[in-house]
Amino acid sequence: MPLVHIELVAGRSQEQLKGLVKDVTAAIAKNVNVPEERIHIVLDEMQPDRYSVGGVLKSDQ
Numbered sequence: 001m002p003l004v005h006i007e008l009v010a011g012r013s014q015e016q017l018k019g020l021v022k023d024v025t026a027a028i029a030k031n032v033n034v035p036e037e038r039i040h041i042v043l044d045e046m047q048p049d050r051y052s053v054g055g056v057l058k059s060d061q
Contacts, residue, residue, distance in 0.1 A: 002028050004039070004040070004042070011048070
């Protein structure tokens with residue numbers, strides 16, 4: 001059972017998240033040769049004021 005964790009900054013639409021998990025699931029099924037129903041994906045969305053790049057919070061960009 002593949003288990004994939006994806007961390008991203010919050011702000012994407014439900015449709016974007018659905019597309020992401022669909023595409024990631026298909027890629028894993030194809031390349032690891034497991035049925036899609038065995039693939040688990042966890043989306044962890046961080047708030048922009050809790051994530052920083054280069055010392056600058058994403059909420060300040």
